Amino acid sequence: MRKLVYILILSFAVLLTTGCSLEISFPTSSDSANISSSVSSSSSSSSSSTDSSSSTEKDGFYSDLTYYALANGKKGEELKSSLHDIISKHSVLSYSEVWDALKYTDEAPDDTTSVLLLYQGVNRKKSANGGNTGQWNREHVWAKSHGNFGTSNGPGTDIHHLRATDVKTNSDRGNLDFDNCTTFYDSYGNKRDTGRAFEPRDEVKGDIARMLFYMAVRYEAGDRVDLELNDNVNNGTAPYMGRLSVLLEWNLLDPVDDYEMRRNERIYEVQGNRNPFIDDMNACYYIWSV
Ligand SMILES: [Ca+2]
């Protein structure tokens, strides 16, 4: 109950600072601006010069109103639907292409020959990819059994939620939903309540929440599978992931940092679409509540 009140207060504070309609403040770079013009040419005509001047720069990042023009000012299901239309325009990788993609998107900040492991936060050589103990492989943060989408082209190869992960940790997390847990899993701060839920280290709690927000919006009815968030754990093979109330809390506890933004930019280069919940940390509260 205390946690719920905490989230409500934080959410209210976010809404107060941002106003009552979505004011998207999306970072961009010269690279992404170029891609934006080619990926979303249909939306450029609806972007007004007035809107552009209202959020040219925020928090040190330049906004790209062209990419998100169709979503500006929307809330709830309307916003979710608009964002779905925007982020669904992208190229689809094969599962084998994901290896090379992750070597770029998950590259360690201090070593171009290594990837940064999601749950440990330590480097591992890019060349040490595979299925053996001590190697890294492709973790589906949205467990691929939740909706049974597997590793065929589509949600199973969408690098927005695929991460370089230690083989054993990937296996031990399995298909567990995410929630606060009581039992430490390792010395890196990850926790796991066996058979119930997994809690990542604090440094990636927000990253994981924002990847799951992306998946719920990217995959809707009419796509291969309609993925949705709920407030449960033990979702099994249903196309759901939880626990939503905890994810909304993690979003605030672990704000977007430079590495997560760089990853979003690199995915934009490789796959051609963005994670709106990294570009605007407040966007999730206009779609979901606890
Ligand atoms: Ca983080």
Ligand SMILES: [Ca+2]
């Ligand atoms: Ca969905």
